[in-house]
Amino acid sequence: MASAWITMFATLLLAFVNGTKDEVHTSPSVRVHTSTPVVALGSPVTASCIIRDDCPLIKGAVWHLNHIVWHLNQRLIPSSAAASNESGRTSAAANESGWISTVLYSVANQSGWNSTVFIPSFTDTKGYLTCCVLHTFPCQIVGAVEIRAGFPPPAPQNLSCLTNLTKPETLSCQWDPGQDTHLPTQYTLYTEIRDLPESNTYMLPPGVHHYKIPRTGFVLFSEIEIYVKAVNALGQATSTPLLLEPMESAKFDPPKVMKVQSEPNRYGCLRLSWGLSEQQAWVTTVTLEVRLKTANSKQWSEEPVPVQRLIRQRPMEVCRLLHGTEYHIQIRVRYQQSPWSEWSNSNTAVTLERAPTGRLDSWMKVSREQSQKSLSVHLFWKPSKQFRANGKILSYVVSRQRQPLKKGQLCVTLDSHCVFQLPRGTRKVFLSAGNAAGTSSPTEVEVFQHRGLAAVSDVIVLPHDESSLLVQWTSIHSSSVTGYVVEWRPLWKMDPAHVLFDHIDRNQSSTLISESIEPYNPYGISVYPRYKDGIGLPQTVEAYSRQKAPSAAPNLRVRETLHSRIELTWEEIPLCQRNGIVQSYQIFYWDEQGNTKVVTAELENRRVVLRELDRSSSYKAFIMVSTGGGSLNGSEVTLKTEPIDAFAIILIVLSSGGGLSLLIIISVLVCFSTHERLKMCFWPKIPDPANSSIKRWTTLESMQDIPPVEDMQESSLVYLSHLSLLDLPKKGLEKRGGEITDDPWCRCSDTSDPGESICGSPHDLSPSYIGSHQHSVPYATVVFDSPYSIQPPSQSHAYMRSESTQPLLEEELEEPSSPKEYQNVPVRGTSGEQVSFRECLNDGPGRGEICILWDDFPLLRALEMNDVQSE
Helix, strand or coil: CHHHHHHHHHHHHHHHHHCCCCEEEEECCEEEEECCCEEECCCCEEEEEEECCCCCCCCCCCCCHHHEEEEECCEEECCCCCCCCCCCCCEEEECCCCCEEEECCCCECCCEEEEEEEECCCCCCEEEEEEEECCCCCCEEEEEEEEEEECCCCCCEEEEEEEECCCCCEEEEEEECCCCCCCCCEEEEEEEECCCCEEEEEEECCCCCEEEEEHHHCCCCCCEEEEEEEEECCEEEECCCEEECHHHHEECCCCEEEEEECCCCCCCCEEEEEECCHHHCCCCEEEEEEEEEECCCCCCCCCCEEEEEEECCCCEEECCCCCCCEEEEEEEEECCCCCCCCCCCCEEEECCCCCCECCEEEEEEEECCCCCCEEEEEEEEEECCCCECCCCCCEEEEECCCCCCHHHEEEEECCCEEEEEEECCCCEEEEEEEECCEECCCEEEECCCECCCCCCEEEEEEEEECCEEEEEEECCCCCCEEEEEEEEEECCCCCHHHCEEEEEECCCCEEEECCCCCCCCCEEEEEEEEECCEECCCEEEEECCCCCCCCCCCCCEEEEECCCCEEEECCCCCHHHHCCCEEEEEEEEECCCCCEEEEEECCCCCEEEECCCCCCCEEEEEEEEEECCEEEECCCEEEECCCCCHHHHHHHHHHCCCHHHHHHHHHHHHHHCCCHHHHHHHCCCCCCHHHCHHHHCCCHHHHHCCCCHHHCCCCCCCCCCEEEEEECCHHHCCEECCEECCCHHHHCCCCCCCCCCCCCCHHHCCHHHHHHCCCCCEEEEEEECCCHHHCCCCCCECEEECCCCCCCCHHHHHCCCCCCCCCCCCECCCCCCCECCEEEEECCCCCCEEEEECCCCHHHHHCCECCCCCC
8 A cells, every 4th residue: 555655656746847748647546637738828727537446545445526626736626515426416616716616527337536627717827737635634646737828929020130240240130029928939030042042940949039140041242031930839920021131231340530631722621531440341332421529519410421332441521610620520331221330439630720700799888987088998799600710719809990900909819808998989999800810800899888878677587597597677668779788797706708798689678698607606697778879777686596505604793782782793795605695684592591582684784783681691692694595504602791880870760750869869968978988989088298197207217117118018019209309410500609599490390290200300310219109299309419429528408399299188278287389498407417407588688587497297307318428
């Protein structure tokens, strides 16, 4: 039993490996077969499974038809659930996939068991139909058959052949197989040469749709008929025959351009030497095509120049070219109607030059100052559509005469503009262009002064695309208008060479400008009306072909800070960084609590005032600048308001209704207050020298106890008073009869400034004294008739003068305790005794002197002179 099973499964496996068969015998006892193994996709399929009585699986067992099941690609095909009997019945059932299986069976001693399955629509392109016996679980496969489904082959389409003249020479053919048949399809290529009774057949492997016919299978100059036949299990089809001459289907190798040059006296023509590749040099005549482009062009000519039936190796000539222009040239070849070869290498040459032809378009701007007798002219020009340079332009000449003689030349330049002076009353000038071959006919340019004539209105500039602008305006309805001039220039370039213009007909009210227009850049566009007797006023508009957010934002600067408001300013954004027309400046600011406010500034002023701010508070702010294409935020800055002062409070109170009452109250408090600090604010105390603390310095010895200035701890000392010691020059004193008659003080000028010296020259002061007492107030000046540091003991002191400028208090003025201003007071003394300062007045003739001691001047009283012994 086991050996029988092994034999059956081995036979079944071998059947699947060997491929499609209409009947598979797994064992002598089981047979599965079908009417056809290949069907059209969607056709019905019928298969039978016959199991003989001597099959080991059913021998000695009681079997029913329900013990046999069918599978298609491992999917169960449901059978009828109806009861069966021996007389043979037909049962049918439908499954979810749409299959309908019909089972026919009969029981006989000789025929055994027979199960048949019927599939009305076979939709798998390839399927294995298996017969299983439910002897064990899972069921045992006892037989199987492979079924394939597809379509008949369509006729091959688009058959084409191409001759390759490069050795080895071949004729390559290819075709389109059409729809996939899902079945193995055999293609066969048939050829037949018309002039010779010769035909060839070329069998191709399945799935191959091209073939190269060897050189022995065709003749270059004889017609050959070619067709393809496709065959599979469901049918066959043949393509439309192709009749051709192999030479007419030959594609040449790229030719070679060997030399290009201009010929003498052949203006606008170039002579070209060329050749075929070495393996195709035997071809006698071909058709040739030439394409050209100028040196400054990026695109080749749209329509190549054809040259018919050209004999090989013979030079050709290309004419009707521009004069004095450098050209790049390429060629390609073919035989009659064969495919074109690839383009050859490129070669260059320059045509002969001729004098320029045609006229130049011009635009003149004239200005005149009241004080000048001449006109200042700025002339622009450009080539018109009819202008031909015919070579390299060497110069443009503006002249007052039709013939550009040197005497009448106003300007000679290579630029497209010129500035010159003209006498008043000049009506026209002449413009011409010249190259190495000659000069063009002069273009007459009328001199129109720019007068205060009516200007156009409603000038609007709209972006057309990134490289063009649409300019519109309202026409002037006047018979004197002859046209319009549209002028544009980049605003970030001041060179007049970038000024462009265009002449517009008087009946037009719009134009499209595209020359030198770039996105994100500003352009100034002006429209001028042209009248018969002058040029009207312009209307100018700034425009962009496309806008975006600025590249940079301005920096905020604080101009003024007050208690409740802050004024901010900023610089204008450079033109090259705006990227559009600035539409608004907005200032965003917020306090420490995050309360945000926005202020929109005026575009012209570029300033803004933040009002109603809290005093002594910090704020943060930034500026946002917006254009037609976006916005950009600037850097964040910190702002701080100032605190309010007492004067501001008084002003605020005075501005209110109770201001007058408060002023009266403050005045009363000041007048009757006992508070010293309050009184000092209105009546400060001024020190009295007579009652100064310096009065306690009674002797020179007591003053010597004071430590020197450099030993004091305080860094800066305030001197209440000081003495000025002056040496009186000897030449200034003249004694007559023992009396001093020339008083040096008479030559001194009084001053009210306590910081200035009253008399004498600053050079008479001791330098050390000036350096240490330059910020003190002068108290008195003592003058000696000789240097006081080396006075002899017997010589008396000459003069003393008080120049105290300290003001006295009002109560001290009532009691004359301070001295008056005294002059020429002699100081007497003898050697070894102290000299006291006193006032001696002559009471008149015959009366003695009245001497008054100066006890009320403590500083002078302390200044007691002793004789100095020289060492």
